Amino acid sequence: MNTLTEMPTMTPEICQRDVPPALIDKLRSRFADQFSIALAVREHHGRDESSFAAPPPAGVLFAQSTQDVVDAVKLASEFCVPIIPFGVGTSLEGHLLAVQGGISIDVSRMNRVLAINAEDLTVTAEAGVTRKQLNEAVKSTGLFFPIDPGADATLGGMSATRASGTNAVRYGTMRENVLALKVVSAGGDVLRTGTRAKKSSAGYDLTRLMVGSEGTLGIITEVTVKLYPLPEAISAAICSFPSIEAAVRSTIQIIQLGIPIARVELIDGNTVRMVNAHSKLSLREEPLLLMEFHGSPTGVKEQAESVQEIATGFGGTAFEWATTPEERTRLWAARHNAYFGAIQSRPGCRAISTDTCVPISRLADCLLDSVAEADASGIPYFLVGHVGDGNFHFGYLIDPNIPEERAIAERLNHALVTRALKLEGTCTGEHGVGLHKMDFLVSEAGAAAMDMMRTIKRALDPKNIMNPGKIFTL
């Protein structure tokens, strides 16, 4: 393991630019009550679910339309002041922090579902619509939007971080599911990228360039995504395993055989204990896979039989079924609340999350060594994984008042990322780079790719006003 001294610093560089009173005046005059400089509002918009801290933005604009965003961007550009798009604040990587000062643009009031094209399996919505709101809006069509990062994030935020989650193993990530965007550029132009056609070879893929750009190239104001028919049959199952390795090796085999499983989530025994306590469940406190199968009734049955056979071969026991929607909802709620269960298990703690993703054949190597290191460290942690994609998260539960604990957690994270990169993986499967993974990104992408990213950034945002200091510094 690397020693602490070899580690790059994980403290965000804070270098706030001046926000001139003249800009505040102009924003007030243009936006009246939509613009706030109240401290509580600024503080709420100056943090996210990460463990980082920075002074809050100088003001918050509650945008209600693309035109609002355009006007705000043009003013910010005039004064060369940073702007930071904000959805509902669920970033885990410090994306929302005003590390270079500036104005937060909250798009949560841009929450209209604009066009449900059920016959085309697409929907267009404003960037502030959350995934749960979207699914509620399309419910009557028999379709659903599968991307589920756990948090009830906005489509804008999910696009900006290239989010995914539990269903990605079958339905892909925001990369595969965003068809088109409306974006406000750094110059205040309104672009439409992509169309509602399912595929296209028409020029540079600006949609995919914006997806995952973390607000650094433009502000997303509308998103068109794919929908899917609700499966005729859904069943969920829990299977306990004698070891993490057994659960992981089962997963690897499920994927390698091409079984179209819709969800396959690992929860380690220790985290099951936290989940039980938080969600009042009585799951066996052993490593488990939480799975879901989508398809026709016979298709689901076939998938489940194949998976059960594989799991049994690795010592999996207690294959329990949840077939009613209520049981399934309870199980997935418990999975999504693992984070809160973990936080609750150590009052006052903060979680430092990891997000590596490796090719599926490397998953056991990557995960087991990291479990051993985490166990040896003495820091409590939770461990959950979208293991079907080779993606998993440790959350090291540190006491934020004990610097040594943060240092240990960062050392564990550093060792894990180093391992994942050696195994041809990535430092971030779905959370994004933000402030936390800038050094890791350099290791992963290499100097030439970083140069290309910076060149694009400089060309598209020459004043460096779009969420500056995230992904990389210029």
Place this chain on the structure above:
Amino acid sequence: MNTLTEMPTMTPEICQRDVPPALIDKLRSRFADQFSIALAVREHHGRDESSFAAPPPAGVLFAQSTQDVVDAVKLASEFCVPIIPFGVGTSLEGHLLAVQGGISIDVSRMNRVLAINAEDLTVTAEAGVTRKQLNEAVKSTGLFFPIDPGADATLGGMSATRASGTNAVRYGTMRENVLALKVVSAGGDVLRTGTRAKKSSAGYDLTRLMVGSEGTLGIITEVTVKLYPLPEAISAAICSFPSIEAAVRSTIQIIQLGIPIARVELIDGNTVRMVNAHSKLSLREEPLLLMEFHGSPTGVKEQAESVQEIATGFGGTAFEWATTPEERTRLWAARHNAYFGAIQSRPGCRAISTDTCVPISRLADCLLDSVAEADASGIPYFLVGHVGDGNFHFGYLIDPNIPEERAIAERLNHALVTRALKLEGTCTGEHGVGLHKMDFLVSEAGAAAMDMMRTIKRALDPKNIMNPGKIFTL
């Protein structure tokens, strides 16, 4: 329909830059026999399957390694001379023409399959490997690479044009299936974009930026793509319909119900006649759907039953099955040879291909009006479609010596694209923009998106040496 005078010109602007003898000398000295200025070689590399013509490149480099490409790019940059990557010459849109002069870099000798990672369902190969070669190489693993544009194109070319084809309705396009690339930038740097991890949120999606960039941002030298387990069961079926509309409406319903059909191809009655003549078949000379189902034996049976029921509801008859690999191969070969069958049907003709793609609900509107226009024009044509994706191709079979025929064909194409854009579709589903669709791209993307594309191009290729004059002019 628009009149001819309203149409933008479809003649490529030819403005060849000087290729100094000093550059030729340096290329000869560095590359010896790998570099050729023989007229036949240059002419072969100065055209593609499009109907365009331009003077050939000044020389052709047969690259054998990424380093060869780096050295050639650096020399070209030094002399500010265009370079045009070349795979096997199957572009339909003039991508390979030296409209601004320069050097062709042929990567077809870079044809090594570098790493088959069967357990991860990935393979890495040099850019000159063709899709058939790739499938041959991975055959013993029980996996396959599904993207099938018909022609036996190279992975580099397929990536550069964001190609797809018959299987895309189920497996996606190159956009979804390229995981990582090795690219030589305009400055001669070697970049790796992406990793072998299935998903990532690590920085700008340079992979997707390069996919579809048509050689204008860099030269792709290695490609990592996804593989899929060969389905346990495959069956193919042909179903004839009383009208194109009936076939299209069946397709729309198949897609809207979420049936995971692997291929669903439309061939109109007239084109069936051409196919029969060319491939010595006796298919009913009526509009037909050629379909393929992949899955477990029961899954395939379920899909086929659902589809048969839908087709019957629209008057589909003569549902014929091809279950042996030989029968299937013969059918798909016939489909892929539709182009050649069509060309043969009018000796000496050239095909002007269309490539619109629309949301599935708009497919009937888009297609039927365009069929009526084509019928009224008197120009013979073929019509085939990846209709499950809303994508179809007319090929207007013109006599290249009769300018009026070309004008009529372009007028038909223009009317079709205009219609597709109004229906929220794209001017090109899979062929790329090349020389032929530059004006259409402007209509589709709009001024702000075009500005962003040009800004990216200027930043990444300040000397405008990477396949200049394609996608847009600067």
